[in-house]
Amino acid sequence: MNDPIYTFLLTVNDETTRVTVRPADTLLYVLREKLGLTGSKPGCLNxxxxxxxxxxxxxxxxxCLMLAIEAEQKKITTIEGLQDTPIQRAFVEQFAFQCGYCTSGFIMNCHALVQTKPNATEAEIKKWLESNICRCTGYEEISEAVHSVLGNLERDT
Structure with a gap:
Protein backbone atom coordinates (compact mmCIF):
# COMPACT_ATOMS: atom_id res chain seq x y z
CA MET A 1 0.00 0.00 0.00
CA ASN A 2 1.41 3.39 -0.96
CA ASP A 3 1.47 6.27 1.48
CA PRO A 4 -0.54 9.28 0.35
CA ILE A 5 1.57 12.19 -0.79
CA TYR A 6 0.91 15.86 -0.01
CA THR A 7 2.33 18.83 -1.84
CA PHE A 8 2.20 22.29 -0.31
CA LEU A 9 4.17 25.51 0.08
CA LEU A 10 6.58 25.65 3.00
CA THR A 11 8.12 28.96 4.08
CA VAL A 12 11.55 28.50 5.62
CA ASN A 13 13.97 31.35 6.30
CA ASP A 14 11.78 33.73 4.30
CA GLU A 15 11.87 31.52 1.19
CA THR A 16 8.78 29.68 0.01
CA THR A 17 9.31 26.28 -1.54
CA ARG A 18 6.92 23.64 -2.83
CA VAL A 19 7.51 20.39 -0.95
CA THR A 20 6.09 16.92 -1.37
CA VAL A 21 5.82 14.89 1.82
CA ARG A 22 4.28 11.78 3.29
CA PRO A 23 1.83 12.38 6.16
CA ALA A 24 4.32 10.92 8.65
CA ASP A 25 7.30 13.08 7.59
CA THR A 26 8.52 15.26 10.42
CA LEU A 27 9.55 18.84 9.88
CA LEU A 28 13.08 17.84 10.91
CA TYR A 29 13.21 15.21 8.16
CA VAL A 30 11.93 17.61 5.50
CA LEU A 31 14.31 20.39 6.54
CA ARG A 32 17.34 18.10 6.47
CA GLU A 33 16.58 15.60 3.71
CA LYS A 34 14.42 17.57 1.27
CA LEU A 35 15.67 21.15 1.76
CA GLY A 36 19.30 20.43 2.71
CA LEU A 37 19.10 22.55 5.88
CA THR A 38 21.17 20.44 8.24
CA GLY A 39 21.63 22.92 11.08
CA SER A 40 18.73 21.38 13.00
CA LYS A 41 20.18 18.18 14.42
CA PRO A 42 18.55 14.82 15.05
CA GLY A 43 19.34 14.02 18.66
CA CYS A 44 16.88 12.00 20.67
CA LEU A 45 14.10 12.20 18.04
CA ASN A 46 11.50 12.23 20.81
CA CYS A 64 11.30 16.15 15.46
CA LEU A 65 7.86 16.38 17.09
CA MET A 66 6.15 18.42 14.41
CA LEU A 67 4.78 16.92 11.23
CA ALA A 68 5.84 18.79 8.13
CA ILE A 69 2.24 19.21 7.03
CA GLU A 70 1.56 21.12 10.26
CA ALA A 71 4.02 23.77 9.06
CA GLU A 72 1.89 24.79 6.10
CA GLN A 73 1.10 28.53 6.24
CA LYS A 74 3.60 29.03 9.06
CA LYS A 75 6.90 30.88 9.05
CA ILE A 76 9.78 28.53 9.89
CA THR A 77 13.19 29.85 10.89
CA THR A 78 16.19 27.56 11.19
CA ILE A 79 19.72 28.35 12.36
CA GLU A 80 20.59 28.95 8.70
CA GLY A 81 18.01 31.76 8.69
CA LEU A 82 19.70 33.69 11.47
CA GLN A 83 22.32 36.06 10.16
CA ASP A 84 24.89 37.28 12.68
CA THR A 85 22.36 37.83 15.46
CA PRO A 86 23.47 39.10 18.86
CA ILE A 87 22.89 35.69 20.44
CA GLN A 88 25.08 33.97 17.85
CA ARG A 89 27.91 36.42 18.55
CA ALA A 90 27.40 36.00 22.30
CA PHE A 91 27.71 32.22 22.05
CA VAL A 92 31.11 32.68 20.40
CA GLU A 93 32.27 35.41 22.80
CA GLN A 94 31.16 33.47 25.90
CA PHE A 95 32.47 30.08 24.65
CA ALA A 96 28.95 28.72 25.09
CA PHE A 97 29.55 25.43 23.27
CA GLN A 98 32.00 22.56 23.12
CA CYS A 99 31.33 19.91 20.50
CA GLY A 100 28.64 22.11 18.92
CA TYR A 101 26.05 19.43 18.16
CA CYS A 102 23.38 20.97 20.38
CA THR A 103 24.43 24.57 19.75
CA SER A 104 22.01 25.39 16.94
CA GLY A 105 19.05 24.26 19.06
CA PHE A 106 20.24 26.33 22.00
CA ILE A 107 20.81 29.38 19.80
CA MET A 108 17.32 29.12 18.33
CA ASN A 109 15.75 28.80 21.77
CA CYS A 110 17.85 31.64 23.22
CA HIS A 111 17.14 33.85 20.20
CA ALA A 112 13.41 33.43 20.82
CA LEU A 113 13.94 34.16 24.51
CA VAL A 114 15.73 37.46 23.94
CA GLN A 115 13.17 38.44 21.28
CA THR A 116 10.13 37.74 23.44
CA LYS A 117 11.43 38.47 26.94
CA PRO A 118 14.01 41.27 26.72
CA ASN A 119 13.82 41.72 30.50
CA ALA A 120 14.01 38.02 31.36
CA THR A 121 14.85 37.18 34.93
CA GLU A 122 17.36 34.55 35.97
CA ALA A 123 14.47 32.19 36.74
CA GLU A 124 12.98 32.71 33.27
CA ILE A 125 16.32 32.12 31.58
CA LYS A 126 16.83 28.93 33.57
CA LYS A 127 13.34 27.73 32.67
CA TRP A 128 13.91 28.35 28.95
CA LEU A 129 17.27 26.57 29.03
CA GLU A 130 15.64 23.47 30.55
CA SER A 131 14.14 22.60 27.17
CA ASN A 132 17.58 21.85 25.67
CA ILE A 133 20.16 19.32 26.80
CA CYS A 134 23.92 19.54 26.42
CA ARG A 135 26.08 16.63 27.49
CA CYS A 136 29.43 18.35 26.82
CA THR A 137 29.34 21.52 28.86
CA GLY A 138 27.61 23.15 31.77
CA TYR A 139 24.95 25.71 31.14
CA GLU A 140 26.87 28.57 32.77
CA GLU A 141 28.43 29.86 29.54
CA ILE A 142 25.10 29.58 27.73
CA SER A 143 23.42 31.54 30.50
CA GLU A 144 26.20 34.13 30.32
CA ALA A 145 25.63 34.46 26.57
CA VAL A 146 21.93 35.17 27.16
CA HIS A 147 22.74 37.66 29.94
CA SER A 148 25.23 39.48 27.72
CA VAL A 149 22.59 39.95 25.03
CA LEU A 150 19.91 40.99 27.46
CA GLY A 151 22.27 43.35 29.23
CA ASN A 152 20.84 41.75 32.32
CA LEU A 153 24.04 41.73 34.35
CA GLU A 154 22.22 42.09 37.66
CA ARG A 155 20.69 38.74 38.37
CA ASP A 156 17.72 37.98 40.54
CA THR A 157 18.12 34.98 42.75
Missing part, protein backbone atom coordinates in the same frame (compact mmCIF):
# COMPACT_ATOMS: atom_id res chain seq x y z
CA UNK A 47 11.51 15.87 21.93
CA UNK A 48 13.78 15.62 24.94
CA UNK A 49 17.09 17.13 23.80
CA UNK A 50 16.19 20.21 21.75
CA UNK A 51 18.97 19.79 19.17
CA UNK A 52 16.33 20.08 16.44
CA UNK A 53 14.78 23.33 17.72
CA UNK A 54 13.51 25.75 15.07
CA UNK A 55 11.20 28.73 15.33
CA UNK A 56 7.63 28.36 14.11
CA UNK A 57 6.04 31.78 13.83
CA UNK A 58 8.72 32.95 16.29
CA UNK A 59 8.05 30.25 18.88
CA UNK A 60 10.66 27.54 19.63
CA UNK A 61 9.49 24.14 18.44
CA UNK A 62 11.22 20.78 18.41
CA UNK A 63 11.07 19.89 14.75
Missing amino acids: GDCGACTVLVDGVPMKS
Whole structure:
Protein backbone atom coordinates (compact mmCIF):
# COMPACT_ATOMS: atom_id res chain seq x y z
CA MET A 1 0.00 0.00 0.00
CA ASN A 2 1.41 3.39 -0.96
CA ASP A 3 1.47 6.27 1.48
CA PRO A 4 -0.54 9.28 0.35
CA ILE A 5 1.57 12.19 -0.79
CA TYR A 6 0.91 15.86 -0.01
CA THR A 7 2.33 18.83 -1.84
CA PHE A 8 2.20 22.29 -0.31
CA LEU A 9 4.17 25.51 0.08
CA LEU A 10 6.58 25.65 3.00
CA THR A 11 8.12 28.96 4.08
CA VAL A 12 11.55 28.50 5.62
CA ASN A 13 13.97 31.35 6.30
CA ASP A 14 11.78 33.73 4.30
CA GLU A 15 11.87 31.52 1.19
CA THR A 16 8.78 29.68 0.01
CA THR A 17 9.31 26.28 -1.54
CA ARG A 18 6.92 23.64 -2.83
CA VAL A 19 7.51 20.39 -0.95
CA THR A 20 6.09 16.92 -1.37
CA VAL A 21 5.82 14.89 1.82
CA ARG A 22 4.28 11.78 3.29
CA PRO A 23 1.83 12.38 6.16
CA ALA A 24 4.32 10.92 8.65
CA ASP A 25 7.30 13.08 7.59
CA THR A 26 8.52 15.26 10.42
CA LEU A 27 9.55 18.84 9.88
CA LEU A 28 13.08 17.84 10.91
CA TYR A 29 13.21 15.21 8.16
CA VAL A 30 11.93 17.61 5.50
CA LEU A 31 14.31 20.39 6.54
CA ARG A 32 17.34 18.10 6.47
CA GLU A 33 16.58 15.60 3.71
CA LYS A 34 14.42 17.57 1.27
CA LEU A 35 15.67 21.15 1.76
CA GLY A 36 19.30 20.43 2.71
CA LEU A 37 19.10 22.55 5.88
CA THR A 38 21.17 20.44 8.24
CA GLY A 39 21.63 22.92 11.08
CA SER A 40 18.73 21.38 13.00
CA LYS A 41 20.18 18.18 14.42
CA PRO A 42 18.55 14.82 15.05
CA GLY A 43 19.34 14.02 18.66
CA CYS A 44 16.88 12.00 20.67
CA LEU A 45 14.10 12.20 18.04
CA ASN A 46 11.50 12.23 20.81
CA GLY A 47 11.51 15.87 21.93
CA ASP A 48 13.78 15.62 24.94
CA CYS A 49 17.09 17.13 23.80
CA GLY A 50 16.19 20.21 21.75
CA ALA A 51 18.97 19.79 19.17
CA CYS A 52 16.33 20.08 16.44
CA THR A 53 14.78 23.33 17.72
CA VAL A 54 13.51 25.75 15.07
CA LEU A 55 11.20 28.73 15.33
CA VAL A 56 7.63 28.36 14.11
CA ASP A 57 6.04 31.78 13.83
CA GLY A 58 8.72 32.95 16.29
CA VAL A 59 8.05 30.25 18.88
CA PRO A 60 10.66 27.54 19.63
CA MET A 61 9.49 24.14 18.44
CA LYS A 62 11.22 20.78 18.41
CA SER A 63 11.07 19.89 14.75
CA CYS A 64 11.30 16.15 15.46
CA LEU A 65 7.86 16.38 17.09
CA MET A 66 6.15 18.42 14.41
CA LEU A 67 4.78 16.92 11.23
CA ALA A 68 5.84 18.79 8.13
CA ILE A 69 2.24 19.21 7.03
CA GLU A 70 1.56 21.12 10.26
CA ALA A 71 4.02 23.77 9.06
CA GLU A 72 1.89 24.79 6.10
CA GLN A 73 1.10 28.53 6.24
CA LYS A 74 3.60 29.03 9.06
CA LYS A 75 6.90 30.88 9.05
CA ILE A 76 9.78 28.53 9.89
CA THR A 77 13.19 29.85 10.89
CA THR A 78 16.19 27.56 11.19
CA ILE A 79 19.72 28.35 12.36
CA GLU A 80 20.59 28.95 8.70
CA GLY A 81 18.01 31.76 8.69
CA LEU A 82 19.70 33.69 11.47
CA GLN A 83 22.32 36.06 10.16
CA ASP A 84 24.89 37.28 12.68
CA THR A 85 22.36 37.83 15.46
CA PRO A 86 23.47 39.10 18.86
CA ILE A 87 22.89 35.69 20.44
CA GLN A 88 25.08 33.97 17.85
CA ARG A 89 27.91 36.42 18.55
CA ALA A 90 27.40 36.00 22.30
CA PHE A 91 27.71 32.22 22.05
CA VAL A 92 31.11 32.68 20.40
CA GLU A 93 32.27 35.41 22.80
CA GLN A 94 31.16 33.47 25.90
CA PHE A 95 32.47 30.08 24.65
CA ALA A 96 28.95 28.72 25.09
CA PHE A 97 29.55 25.43 23.27
CA GLN A 98 32.00 22.56 23.12
CA CYS A 99 31.33 19.91 20.50
CA GLY A 100 28.64 22.11 18.92
CA TYR A 101 26.05 19.43 18.16
CA CYS A 102 23.38 20.97 20.38
CA THR A 103 24.43 24.57 19.75
CA SER A 104 22.01 25.39 16.94
CA GLY A 105 19.05 24.26 19.06
CA PHE A 106 20.24 26.33 22.00
CA ILE A 107 20.81 29.38 19.80
CA MET A 108 17.32 29.12 18.33
CA ASN A 109 15.75 28.80 21.77
CA CYS A 110 17.85 31.64 23.22
CA HIS A 111 17.14 33.85 20.20
CA ALA A 112 13.41 33.43 20.82
CA LEU A 113 13.94 34.16 24.51
CA VAL A 114 15.73 37.46 23.94
CA GLN A 115 13.17 38.44 21.28
CA THR A 116 10.13 37.74 23.44
CA LYS A 117 11.43 38.47 26.94
CA PRO A 118 14.01 41.27 26.72
CA ASN A 119 13.82 41.72 30.50
CA ALA A 120 14.01 38.02 31.36
CA THR A 121 14.85 37.18 34.93
CA GLU A 122 17.36 34.55 35.97
CA ALA A 123 14.47 32.19 36.74
CA GLU A 124 12.98 32.71 33.27
CA ILE A 125 16.32 32.12 31.58
CA LYS A 126 16.83 28.93 33.57
CA LYS A 127 13.34 27.73 32.67
CA TRP A 128 13.91 28.35 28.95
CA LEU A 129 17.27 26.57 29.03
CA GLU A 130 15.64 23.47 30.55
CA SER A 131 14.14 22.60 27.17
CA ASN A 132 17.58 21.85 25.67
CA ILE A 133 20.16 19.32 26.80
CA CYS A 134 23.92 19.54 26.42
CA ARG A 135 26.08 16.63 27.49
CA CYS A 136 29.43 18.35 26.82
CA THR A 137 29.34 21.52 28.86
CA GLY A 138 27.61 23.15 31.77
CA TYR A 139 24.95 25.71 31.14
CA GLU A 140 26.87 28.57 32.77
CA GLU A 141 28.43 29.86 29.54
CA ILE A 142 25.10 29.58 27.73
CA SER A 143 23.42 31.54 30.50
CA GLU A 144 26.20 34.13 30.32
CA ALA A 145 25.63 34.46 26.57
CA VAL A 146 21.93 35.17 27.16
CA HIS A 147 22.74 37.66 29.94
CA SER A 148 25.23 39.48 27.72
CA VAL A 149 22.59 39.95 25.03
CA LEU A 150 19.91 40.99 27.46
CA GLY A 151 22.27 43.35 29.23
CA ASN A 152 20.84 41.75 32.32
CA LEU A 153 24.04 41.73 34.35
CA GLU A 154 22.22 42.09 37.66
CA ARG A 155 20.69 38.74 38.37
CA ASP A 156 17.72 37.98 40.54
CA THR A 157 18.12 34.98 42.75
